[in-house]
Amino acid sequence: MNRKHFLSFLITAGATTTVSKATSVVSDFSEKTSRIPPYLKKGDTIGITSPASFIDLENVQPAVQLIQSWGFNTKIGATIGKRDFILGGNDAERTEDLQLMLDDPNIKAIMCARGGYGIVRIIDQLDFTKFKRNPKWIIGFSDITLLHNHIYTNFGIASIHSKMCNSFPKVWPEALPIQIETILSIKQVINGEPVRYTAPYNSNNRNGRVEGTLVGGNLSLIETAAGTCSDIVTDGKILFLEDTEEQLYSLDRMLWNLKRSGKFDKLKGLIIGGFRLKPDPEGEEFSKTLQEIILEKIKEYDYPVCFDFPVGHQINNFALKCGAPHTLNIDQNGSSLTSI
Structure with missing residues (x-):
């Protein structure tokens, strides 16, 4: 093999190895089952x-x-x-x-x-x-x-x-x-007690009942982790999102990131928590509301979606078990999330 072909072989082999490794890691992550740490007892x-x-x-x-x-x-x-x-x-x-x-x-x-x-x-x-x-x-x-x-x-x-x-x-x-x-x-x-949280009816909700592992959190941090070893796999999961002090255009950009990276493609359900908005400067207003921004990104999917869930940078911010199985139910009476 001459030098030119040898170098070409090394580059191709290296690229193939890198892609294979990344694919393997993502596959492993998506197949993990939840490990629940021991619940606490008095004296801990x-x-x-x-x-x-x-x-x-x-x-x-x-x-x-x-x-x-x-x-x-x-x-x-x-x-x-x-x-x-x-x-x-x-x-x-x-x-x-x-x-x-x-x-x-x-x-x-x-x-x-x-x-x-x-x-x-x-x-x-x-x-x-x-x-x-x-x-x-x-x-x-x-x-x-x-x-x-x-x-x-x-x-x-x-x-x-x-x-x-x-x-x-x-x-x-x-x-x-x-x-x-x-x-x-x-x-x-x-303490390991069962928890069930509810949210009022919102006209933007999509009804349905699903079971899945709960993942998510602050939208800005989820985008920050994209493409790193701290990224989350959302396939088959219930995803919850919240954020604070962001302008609408910035939220639109981050949500496009989630859409383009496939995080909305195979969800079991989507929970939208509190989003405390930073006002747009006068004369530079964004054209869509938060609800319109979100619904635009998921319009081709049919999984259940709820808005105004009590989680986020707000007083009604309840404790959620990330990485644990939950049931999400959304109907004409509102939404509920129950730990399994």
Whole structure:
């Protein structure tokens, strides 16, 4: 074989190997079944860390006190109170703190103190070897979406999409009923209690009843993970989406990304949670509403869809088990999502 043909062979073989490997990995991810971490019992310890944006000790105390009143112990991570500009400590500090909690067999769940930004900077430095052998609940939402989806995509392990420490009311007796209900939903889930959430009827809904594994979270973070090892496979899944402080054109762009990458093609069902919109500048308004943007992307599919589900950057943000089986039912009375 001459040099020219040899180099051509190497390039072709290398490209073939890469494509084959990627295809194999995606196939493996899509076939994973859910692994449910052990539910907690009284006396178990919940670690509190800040792997994304910063938070001080004072602002995690309401969560610490309430969690302890539930009968659990707490362990405050070294990142609580640390700050590196917007982050909860520098990358090395946040990685080390989360790693210690992932590896510690005495910690049975990890609650992220807040979201914001930062997980993408450390996700590839984390070692999940011990976590895979002894799974534990990871709790949080917003930026923590990347961590949820990375864990389920790579290891098939369920986690909890829910409010975090910065959302716990400072004075519990003065909290609104919906605040109390959503915070208590975290306790229900980590205790292994059955949960069922409902949403009112919306004229944009599509009726139907399906069973499937629940995946999803913050739309911006799902788009951020596209094409990486933290991407999610949505085939045969119930997908839920939420976001905040985005303009309509930006949401349209991100949803086109999901459509073009096939994430809407083979869904069992679609749940649209809270979308707190950033107003368009005067004179630069987008031509469609949020509902129109979403329905445009899924017009050729017939799976059930519900709007206004109580999840997202809003007060009615209930705890959901990502990577776990659920039943979604949508009819003329509204929507319900029930853990199986």
